[in-house]
Amino acid sequence: xxxxxxxxxxxxxxxxxxxLRRQRAERRFQLYGILAISAxxxxxxxxxxxxxxxxxxxxxxxxxxxxxxxxxxLIEAGxxxxxxxxxxxxxxxxxxxxxxxxRALTGMVSAGTVFVLRxxxxxxxxxxxxxxxxxxxxxxxxxxxxxxxxDAALPEGERPISDASLARIAALEEAGRIAxxxxxxxxxxxxxxxxxxxxxxxxxxxxxxxLLVTLAVSFPVGVMTAVYLEAFAPxxxxxxxxxxxxxxxxxxxxIVFGLLGLAVFLNVFGLPRSAPVSGGLVLSLMTLPTIIISxxxxxxxxxxxFAEAAIGLGASRVQAIFHHxxxxxxxxxxxxxxxxxxxxxxxxxxxxxxxMVAFVxxxxxxxxxxxxxxxxxxxxxxxxPERGFAEKxxxxxxxxxxxxxxxxxxxxxxxxxxxxxW
Amino acid sequence: xxxxxxxxxxxxxxxxREVSVFYGEKQAVFDVDLDILPREVxxxxxxxxxxxxxxxxxxxxMNDLIENCQTMGSMLLDGNDIAGxxxxxxxxxSRIGMVFQKPNPFPKSxxxxxxxGPRLHGLAPSRSDLDELVxxxxxxxxxxxxxxxxVDEPGTSLSGGQQxxxxxxxxxxxxxxxxxxxEPCSALDPIATATIEELIDELRSEYTxxxxxxxxxxxxxxxxxxxxxxLGRLIEFDETPKIFTNPSEQSTQDYITGRFG
Numbered sequence: 103x104x105x106x107x108x109x110x111x112x113x114x115x116x117x118x119x120x121x122l123r124r125q126r127a128e129r130r131f132q133l134y135g136i137l138a139i140s141a142x143x144x145x146x147x148x149x150x151x152x153x154x155x156x157x158x159x160x161x162x163x164x165x166x167x168x169x170x171x172x173x174x175x176l177i178e179a180g181x182x183x184x185x186x187x188x189x190x191x192x193x194x195x196x197x198x199x200x201x202x203x204x205r206a207l208t209g210m211v212s213a214g215t216v217f218v219l220r221x222x223x224x225x226x227x228x229x230x231x232x233x234x235x236x237x238x239x240x241x242x243x244x245x246x247x248x249x250x251x252x253d254a255a256l257p258e259g260e261r262p263i264s265d266a267s268l269a270r271i272a273a274l275e276e277a278g279r280i281a282x283x284x285x286x287x288x289x290x291x292x293x294x295x296x297x298x299x300x301x302x303x304x305x306x307x308x309x310x311x312x313l314l315v316t317l318a319v320s321f322p323v324g325v326m327t328a329v330y331l332e333a334f335a336p337x338x339x340x341x342x343x344x345x346x347x348x349x350x351x352x353x354x355x356x357i358v359f360g361l362l363g364l365a366v367f368l369n370v371f372g373l374p375r376s377a378p379v380s381g382g383l384v385l386s387l388m389t390l391p392t393i394i395i396s397x398x399x400x401x402x403x404x405x406x407x408f409a410e411a412a413i414g415l416g417a418s419r420v421q422a423i424f425h426h427x428x429x430x431x432x433x434x435x436x437x438x439x440x441x442x443x444x445x446x447x448x449x450x451x452x453x454x455x456x457x458m459v460a461f462v463x464x465x466x467x468x469x470x471x472x473x474x475x476x477x478x479x480x481x482x483x484x485x486x487p488e489r490g491f492a493e494k495x496x497x498x499x500x501x502x503x504x505x506x507x508x509x510x511x512x513x514x515x516x517x518x519x520x521x522x523x524w
Numbered sequence: 525x526x527x528x529x530x531x532x533x534x535x536x537x538x539x540x541r542e543v544s545v546f547y548g549e550k551q552a553v554f555d556v557d558l559d560i561l562p563r564e565v566x567x568x569x570x571x572x573x574x575x576x577x578x579x580x581x582x583x584x585x586m587n588d589l590i591e592n593c594q595t596m597g598s599m600l601l602d603g604n605d606i607a608g609x610x611x612x613x614x615x616x617x618s619r620i621g622m623v624f625q626k627p628n629p630f631p632k633s634x635x636x637x638x639x640x641g642p643r644l645h646g647l648a649p650s651r652s653d654l655d656e657l658v659x660x661x662x663x664x665x666x667x668x669x670x671x672x673x674x675v676d677e678p679g680t681s682l683s684g685g686q687q688x689x690x691x692x693x694x695x696x697x698x699x700x701x702x703x704x705x706x707e708p709c710s711a712l713d714p715i716a717t718a719t720i721e722e723l724i725d726e727l728r729s730e731y732t733x734x735x736x737x738x739x740x741x742x743x744x745x746x747x748x749x750x751x752x753x754x755l756g757r758l759i760e761f762d763e764t765p766k767i768f769t770n771p772s773e774q775s776t777q778d779y780i781t782g783r784f785g
Contacts (some may be wrong), residue, residue, distance in 0.1 A: 211617055290675040337591060407628035411691070413589065415698055416618035425640070 132373045141369035148329065153499050160497025163298060164240040164248040164283035166211055168193060170219065174231045177223060182216045183208075192278075194270055210267060212239035214299045239298045242490040244271060248280065251288060251489060261490075288497065292465045293479065297490025300483070302498055304465045308378055308458070308473030309447060309505075311466060316446050317384025323386075323441050324393030325428075328435075331394075332401040333423050344402055352391035359388045360455030368456065376457040376472040384452045397437020400431040409431075433517040440513040444506050450477040536600075536675060536735050537702060537732045538564040540584060543597035543607075545578050552578045555597070558751065561770055562704075565724060565733045567747035567764065571784065575756040576736045580704050583734065584620040585613045587627035601702070614678050615750045618645050620702040622693035629679030629694070634671050637679040637690055638662060641698035657697060665693035666723050685716025689723065696731070703727065705735040709742065721746050740780055750777045 156313070169188045177185070190197075190207045197203050212218075215238045216429040223230060239245075243263040246252050248271065258265050274280040291301025327348075335341040342351060363384035367373045373380040404427045410424035428435075454457055459478040466473035536562035544552040553575040560566050565768070568576035578587065585606070587593045593754050599607040606616055618641070629637050638658045641647075648654035658675070662668040667689040671682070684764060688708055707716040723735060724746050737743050743750050744764060751761040752773075760767060760776045771777050778784055 179632065272705070407626060408630060410586070410589070410624065411630065411694075412627045414584065414586065414617060414622035415644065415694065416614050416616075417640075417644055418614050420643065430631060438661070523535070 106522045127155055138482070142445055147179070153496050153503070156493055156516040157496030157500045160495075160500075161285055161288060162282045163288070164245040165237045165281060165283045166240050166244070167235055167237050167279040167281075169233060170236045171233045172223065172230050173397050175333075175429050177230055182219050184217055185219060186456070192367070197266075199374055201413075205329070206264065206266065209241055210244055210270060212241050212295070212297050212298045215239065221237055235493030242297045242488055243267070246489050247271065248282065271369050287306055289492075293461055293474070293482070295461075295487045297486070300494055301492075302476070302479060302501055304476050305476045305479035305498070306501070307380075308462070309475040311378035311473065312382040312385060312453075312458075312467055312475055313443055313447060315379055315469065317439070317443060319383060319444065320386035320389040320393055324390050324439070324442075325397050325435055326396030327390075328394050328401055329428070329441075330421060332398050333419070334426070337388045338463070348391050348394050352395060353395055355451075355452040357455070359405040362387065363452060364455040374470045374472075376460055376462070376474075377470045378466065379469040381453050381456045381458045381473075381475065382424055382469075384456055385446040385449060388449065388452060389446050392442035392445060393435075393439050397431070399437045400434025400438065401427060403434065429520075433520040435511045436516045436520070440509050440516070444509045444513075447475075447505060447509070448502070450475075451483055455479060476505070485513060525666055533559050533561070535562065536560060537602065538734075539598075539600040539603075540579075540582070541598045543579065543582060543595065543599060545575070545582060546594045546596075547590070548592045553582075556753075558758060558761060560732060560734060561749070562732045563728060563730070563737060564749060565728050565747040567743035567748060567750045568734065568736045568740075569743050569751060569779075570753035570759075571779065575755040576751075576753050577706055579753065580706055580734060580736050582607075583702070583704055584617050584622055585611070586622065588613060604653055608635065616647060618698050619699060619700050620704060621700035622703045623688070623703065623708045624692050625707040627684055627691055629682070629687050629690050631680055633676045633689060634679045634682070634738045635664075635675040637657070638694050638697045641694060645698060647698065660752060661693040661697035662690075664696055664727070665689045666719065666726070667693060678705050683716070685712050688712060688716070692720075692723065692727075696727070700731070702732045702734070707736050707738060710738060719744070727741075740768075754780060 143468070168186075168189045168190065170185060171192075173185060173188075176182075176188075186468060187204065189210060190210065191199075191204075194207060195208050218238060220234070222236065240248065242251070244267065247263050247268070252261050252263060253259070253269060264318075286300050287299065289306075290303055291299065292304030295301040331341065331345065363380065367380045367383050371381070408426040408430065409422040412426050413419065417425065428456060449457060451476060458474055460472070460474055461482065462472050462474045464471070476498065478496045479494055481497060483491045489518055531718050536559040538558075540556055540558040543553060543556045543558075544551060556579060558579075563689075575694065581587045582595055582599060583606070595607065597607065598605065601616070601619065605611065629715055630640065632640075635658055637660050639648075642654060642657050649655050650715055659668060659672075662671060662675075667686055670686060671690070680685065682690060688711075692703075692708075709720050712720065712727060721742065724735065727733060728748075733741075735746065747764045749762065750764045750767040752759045752767060752771075752775075754775055760771055760773045762772075768780055769778060
């Protein structure tokens with residue numbers, strides 16, 4: 103007894119030490135976790151704040167109000183440029199009539215103003231012969247200055263806007279004829295060489311058309327593949343080989359799919375270059391493994407008792423799968439499809455090979471029209487030297503992120519809606 | 525074909541002759557000869573892994589679903605072959621219903637659970653026929669009074685015992701001749717078990733029932749005939765009172781007195 107007591111005490115102390123050490127380790131581990139999450143959240147906040155602070159200006163545009171005399175003779179002669187020049191000269195009578203002065207004056211407004219005037223007349227022929235106040239887009243230097251991106255304190259030679267222009271902007275401001283307005287044309291136009299005229303609609307439509315093709319091809323093929331592999335395929339060497347290859351496909355660099363698409367879809371099948379149909383097909387190749395893998399996981403997660411019960415009642419295998427397994431697996435399948443679509447939406451590399459990373463000014467009207475996609479538009483604008491494109495780039499990124507957010511929200515919503523308890 | 529060595533009773537609902545089942549190389553059931561009489565409850569008892577569930581699943585060909593599972597021998601339902609490769613198993617399974625170990629209602633409404641089979645086989649041409657069939661099936665399964673006000677609620681919201689009776693209602697809604705029950709009470713509490721046992725006794729008047737059970741008291745309570753299987757062989761098959769009071773085989777005696785299993 104006397105010899106056993108100290109051993110009991112020392113082992114008690116050892117147990118306490120062990121306990122303390124374990125508790126310390128657990129607290130330390132929690133701390134690491136919290137640190138990791140805060141770092142991730144911090145990066146995300148910095149990233150979003152940066153994008154939004156650069157991008158929100160992309161959604162507004164400086165506009166100038168001109169008093170335009172829609173002179174019938176000039177319109178009949180087709181001299182819309184003359185109409186614009188006259189109206190500018192009337193607004194700024196101080197400007198000389200030399201060629202350089204005149205060019206500086208027209209340089210105040212967007213180069214596309216002439217076409218805007220023509221479209222305005224085409225839309226409403228009644229204004230011919232009247233004098234109207236019209237808001238037109240300011241040119242990029244004026245826009246950038248008005249948004250505070252150009253420092254007026256710099257010497258004249260180091261900034262893209264002249265002293266005379268600065269004085270005119272001040273005069274316009276005094277008259278209340280210059281303002282930041284919501285940039286509707288950003289959402290209603292295609293790309294342009296002039297940043298103030300560049301819009302994102304072309305890229306949005308291009309992305310939507312390409313994704314429609316992707317969805318139409320990869321969803322049915324992917325789900326059917328998953329159903330067959332999970333429920334019908336015999337377990338043998340060939341199916342195992344196919345399974346391994348599908349899993350490996352998910353890890354293939356996306357540019358390789360682009361090369362494959364170039365070789366097969368463009369060169370063998372002769373599909374149109376730069377078109378959503380060929381881009382969508384390449385993206386569907388890329389999305390297929392994602393959809394197959396997630397659908398298989400969803401089908402495998404359905405308790406086999408459902409299919410068994412149906413078969414016990416005299417349902418055929420196909421009926422059991424379609425009546426009972428697929429509906430229960432639907433949320434997982436849909437989530438996989440939407441995640442795959444979101445991936446495809448953000449993909450640029452394979453489309454590089456398909457010629458979809460290209461300057462396309464027209465908004466595509468169909469699956470075979472030349473078009474670009476959202477991430478490619480971001481890349482193109484980020485590559486442009488004009489200052490105005492910097493904020494367009496950020497604005498396009500916001501639009502892209504917005505679409506991704508909507509798609510992921512849709513995935514969550516569908517999962518909640520179709521999820522069933524058993 | 526039925527071998528001459530074991531003559532079959534012409535009244536038999538189901539006949540099994542020299543039935544062997546293999547899982548790949550492994551043999552699970554060895555040369556079983558069995559006659560199941562109509563409107564009786566036949567119990568299969570035996571220790572775990574003795575092949576009683578496997579044998580049960582031969583009758584509605586559920587073993588076909590298991591890859592590399594092979595069944596040999598001959599089986600007849602009302603004198604017609606049901607083991608051959610030409611048999612339409614879907615047709616067969618509408619005549620031989622099955623109730624599983626774990627209650628497995630579909631994640632659909634109580635109504636749709638029961639209506640699934642009749643819809644599948646086109647048993648109820650009109651909506652009112654279907655309503656009637658669903659009601660009679662639920663009544664016959666002794667669950668109508670409990671669910672009549674909530675037939676639109678999911679079947680999975682019922683209690684375990686109710687779910688199992690719902691599964692029985694679902695099985696009898698296709699108007700089978702035979703009901704196979706694979707340990708139908710093993711996932712239920714004693715009260716729910718007693719309800720199901722009473723139900724089995726009532727259903728006996730219309731259906732031929734085969735029940736696999738681990739619970740020997742249950743076999744003694746509900747069945748008229750009992751088959752004792754061990755290590756894949758049919759050891760003894762006789763009237764239930766005889767099996768439980770005066771078995772002819774020593775191993776049957778050992779099993780029912782709890783010496784093994």
